[in-house]
Amino acid sequence: MLLSFSSYNLPKMEEVRKAAEEKRRELVLSGQATSKFIEENGLDDEIFQLTCLNYLSISKTCLKQLSPKFGNLVNLTNLVLHNNQLTALPEEIQALTKLKFFDVSNNQIEEMPLSISNLSELESLNVSVNKLGSFPPVNAMKSLHIFNVAHNCLQELPEGIFDPSLVHLSNIVAGNNEIEKLSPDVTNLPHLNQLDLSNNRLKEVPAELSECPKLKELNLKGNKFSDRRFGKLVEQCPTKSVMEYLSNILKKERAKNPDKKGKGKSKEKKKGPKSVQDDVEFLTDAIDVLHFPDEDGLIVSVTPAVIDVRPYIVCCIVRNLDLQKTANTFKQFITLQTKLHDTLCNKRQAATIATHDLSSVKGPLKFDAQFPSLLMIVPLSKQKEVSGEKLVDDLMKEAEQLRREKKRSTVSGIHKYLDLLANKTQYPCLGDAAGTVISFPPITNSNSTKISKETTSILIEVTSSTNLDTCKTVCDELLVKMLEMGLGKDTADEASSSAGHKTLTVEQVKVTDVEGNLRVVYPSRTDLSKPGITVNRNYD
Known part of the structure; x- marks a missing residue:
């Protein structure tokens, strides 16, 4: 040239x-x-x-x-x-x-x-x-x-x-x-x-x-x-x-006005379900928020080490899910998380979502930061435990190989998030009561808490290095979208003997510092303020 x-x-x-x-x-x-x-x-x-x-x-x-x-x-x-x-x-x-x-x-x-x-x-x-x-x-x-x-x-x-x-x-x-x-x-x-x-x-x-x-x-x-x-x-x-x-x-x-312009003036649509009448009662979907159970509620403690790395986290539990409602329900739920990562989470720059099968989570949890060589995790869809250092190094090598093979300067999938860890001396992680790392944001969850079609209760975790409001906004949107997908329990409309609306059951999770001082409880009274959705706060 x-x-x-x-x-x-x-x-x-x-x-x-x-x-x-x-x-x-x-x-x-x-x-x-x-x-x-x-x-x-x-x-x-x-x-x-x-x-x-x-x-x-x-x-x-x-x-x-x-x-x-x-x-x-x-x-x-x-x-x-x-x-x-x-x-x-x-x-x-x-x-x-x-x-x-x-x-x-x-x-x-x-x-x-x-x-x-x-x-x-x-x-x-x-x-x-x-x-x-x-x-x-x-x-x-x-x-x-x-x-x-x-x-x-x-x-x-x-x-x-x-x-x-x-x-x-x-x-x-x-x-x-x-x-x-x-x-x-x-x-x-x-x-x-x-x-x-x-x-x-x-x-x-x-x-x-x-x-x-x-x-x-x-x-x-x-x-x-x-x-x-x-x-x-x-x-x-x-x-x-x-x-x-x-x-x-x-x-x-x-x-x-029979001569009114428009399709269907001579053809009527096939009869379907009864339409909304003038005396309709506006049924809305609902989220039932269960108050934090004082004796056995899930607590996440935030250590001083993670404050300088990724300080913000909110969690909640969603119960009574049916991820097998249709053949595509589970896939749609995974796709929803991916879509939110690309949009509201700004390609994980603003926040990262992780979902865990609650039956595999052993509380209380600890949100911590560890040196890359010491952070050990079984990455999602893998069977072997690796260090955070090796995982990131291997992913970087894969990314470079893909660039060369496809002659591209971009990468896809998990590789595109590696730059979020650049210059980090410690990596954020969420560990359970046994010290097992179940999440390494913004890269991967642990395979040990991976959700499946059979999962009925999940732990939602949203972390951010930006601010707490971002975590709440993302979690709000995820819960609302889950409700819109029909993952909530059907609530019958007694007047019409048909399914009237759906209810999603969400249980509060507390986040504290290591001394037990409350940092945030989610969802709180100010969260989930969405038009068209009723929030039933079942507090004492």
């Missing part, structure tokens, strides 16, 4: 140099070192000569603008530019015709270039957390599956968003904007599965919304609806009840 003398004498990014030498298909630039380089020298121009790249990620930097040369990277299929300081995108972005995944979230972009409409192969577009007041037409994006414009300043959804040709569009996330109206044309999207318009300025929604055949997740919370009854339903009840309410309204509207 030939370089001019002027470019040859400019400082080069080490990762860019390696990517060029090894002809990598992937390049990841992130963090303080990258940000400092960009601040002092700008983005390395050699990046734009790496035309074989199909994955490029530049994140968590001070990058404020993109060169028009980005259009040279015509083979990109994945472009990640989140958490920078970008204020605009170049029109040349339209040259990236192979782009399938584009994430430019968490920047300061006020206007998108019109040329973005030409990215017809785009499947996932995330422009959330910017300053957009409008968005170009999207009807030409025929391959679009996911469209995320949350946390902007949009007053309306983009033109063409409900074009019938967008047959793949399944997720529209537009919460926390200033949207005032939703078009009845939303029914044109045959595969719409998720619609999030929470915290906007909607006063009403079209009753035709009930005719979206695959809509399973509808979030309209935080809007001030003129129909106060509908507003209460939105805040307290699941999507199914909201859709049934809208369906009833639509039937009444069509009965009064």
Whole structure:
């Protein structure tokens, strides 16, 4: 590869140099070192000569603008530019015709270039957390599956968003904007599965919304609806009840006006369960919080050693679970934890979740920090005990081997969390009464407390180096999602002799210091304040 003398004498990014030498298909630039380089020298121009790249990620930097040369990277299929300081995108972005995944979230972009409409192969577009007041037409994006414009300043959804040709569009996330109206044309999207318009300025929604055949997740919370009854339903009840309410309204509207435009004016839907009536009582799912049992309650003590390493932890116990409710229930629960790690936990940067089979946990527990060579654990899905030092060394070697084999600068799975232990002289760990390490956050649990389909009671552990509120927020969300998955016990509705709602049984766990002084008990009276969920606090 030939370089001019002027470019040859400019400082080069080490990762860019390696990517060029090894002809990598992937390049990841992130963090303080990258940000400092960009601040002092700008983005390395050699990046734009790496035309074989199909994955490029530049994140968590001070990058404020993109060169028009980005259009040279015509083979990109994945472009990640989140958490920078970008204020605009170049029109040349339209040259990236192979782009399938584009994430430019968490920047300061006020206007998108019109040329973005030409990215017809785009499947996932995330422009959330910017300053957009409008968005170009999207009807030409025929391959679009996911469209995320949350946390902007949009007053309306983009033109063409409900074009019938967008047959793949399944997720529209537009919460926390200033949207005032939703078009009845939303029914044109045959595969719409998720619609999030929470915290906007909607006063009403079209009753035709009930005719979206695959809509399973509808979030309209935080809007001030003129129909106060509908507003209460939105805040307290699941999507199914909201859709049934809208369906009833639509039937009444069509009965009064047979010529009302809309699908189904000559065809009625097949009869199903009884719809929500005007005299409906709003049943809500519930979490029963059992007070900490004074005599045999589970206590976790936090040692001084771990305070400097990973000081925050909350735990709770969930009882009476049925992880065999369906063939996929257990797998869905594991997937839920993975999803939370990638989203709310910010790829384990903010917090880490661990779940243990309670029957294998011997309390009281100790949250401690040990030197890597002394920390011994049987990693998840392994049979042999290893030291923390060897485990991390082996994982680093595996990660490097994978990079070389796949010619990538990124790794997946557990390997992507190794940097969280960089420069740590001691590793955090949770041990049981026998001194056995059952958790080594943020890397792995112990195989000795691994949950299975047969598990009926679990210990949830959330740890963080950020703050206690982060632990609580993550634990709150996990419990709510477990309830939404149907892992709670069915509570019959006596009036209708059918399943009315579900109840998740959660028992408090105390966290203390080594002297027995209380640090936190979870869930407390201030936790689990979620709309649509009743929390029964069974305290003395």
